[in-house]
Amino acid sequence: MRMRCHIEVGVSPVLALGRDVARSIILVAPERVEQVRALVQDLTLIISNDGAPRCSIDPKGKTITVSRKMLEHLWCTALAYWVLYSRHLAGRTVTKREELDLTADKQTYAAMKLLKWSIDTVIRSVDKPWPEGLYRPCVNPDHGSEVHVANELLFTAVAFLLHHELSHYRLAHSAGTERVDTIDQERDADYEAANWMLGACRGEVLVKRSIGVATAFMAMVALDIHARRYEPARHPRSIERLINTLDRYVTDPHHVVWGLTVGSLKVHLDFMNVKVHNRAFESARQAAEEYAEVLSRQPASD
Template identity: 25%
Template structure:
């Protein structure tokens, strides 16, 4: 499958790392997190470094004092810094793994003619739901630890292992999130503005980051489906964040944000990225809802985004 290769040579440095309990699980990803906005769209690395970042790689700072409920990631234009919180990264990893487990098993079940996934104990669905709970707990309490009975992230996963695939999904989603922060700076966005203006800025930054990842890829490129899936994973994570935050005056709900991205996302009915993302939405977020079957994965995906967004406002 078309996963991005490692790119360790990006000149992008992590800064001071404060202590949080999840630092133990996540610090091994520092270099990869810093490389993530480059690695997710390597065809645009020169453009990102020279045209957007003006030739000076920005610092990605792992800031333990960021409150994960209010600020998981934050752009600091004057300091040319993007800040991230380890609890936020750990929760994003949990959602990436949950999404991967669902997509893997649902694709396999569909290929073998099964219409539903078993959700009993010990199944991928049960494990994925546990991981969603882990993500909620990590976001809700910045002092929370990774639970000892849940397999932790493995930053140095070996080639051709499932652990590496999961990390690649996590780093792809992280790439979109950091590009969103870069977009706020690149687009000259203002802090402390009205709710309406703030919501508009969020949608604009989302669109910028999605366009960055998808805009230069030829239709049908294998990377399209991987990147599409990781954008959906990032917004699924934001939806989990929204469920913990219970509303925001600065950020629209994640499902509304995903819906607003529809003109940017590829119009490819059978794109496997839509298929994978649709299974995740259905099983992790809409399991209780009756959702009619769709003609193809792209329609299924947008029907589910619409169904999810109807519940939130």
């Protein structure tokens, strides 16, 4: 028996990818297809036409729900960071402070504008239609195009979030009342989901899957930075979740996933005027640790 999928009706272009989103929980790790099919049988995935970013599991109802806004935000995140990395950072070793004009390149500007739209609509709790004249998801884009890469990273990122929710189910987590209990459960679910996706892969497969996992976390990190939400009530800090999870599988401090993560993170720090030390780093991984430390000292919003 296969997992069922229900996609609510809506006009967002990301909903056209709904069937592939549903398949991602199984196909993200082909080496474990039979195992995951056994886990998700009798479950129903609901892709809701909801304007707030949500991903949750209802163990009693045997449903996992991911919202349209979550998919939109993940897609915008994936696109913006890939455009930034591929056009400005790939193949470079940055050891000192450099200035990048993200408005000079038309495609970069469009990708960043789309990401800002997504972040603003989430933080302000407003539901606006997809902006005209900017990148947008579509089925069967040109292979290798930026839209194609964004689609693939969306599928990998949302697969991680779905496996995170499935891990709560598999680990028999209950809604605890103590903050430390819920934080421990979230961390355990992160590690379980990451092990499912990253534990048995190497090389180019590890690159793609780890970037997808980083995209899922960075979508949260960006929202936390822009909302000045540096100490969540019932989850570990998003930047710590990202670093601690990737550290288990990405041991090379110069790995592409660290470069993409640090470059993307710095964009948000600069936009929100969060100051970091102007010094050289030995690796992108070291820079990530430094930025996490800086964020830990920031005052939270009222």
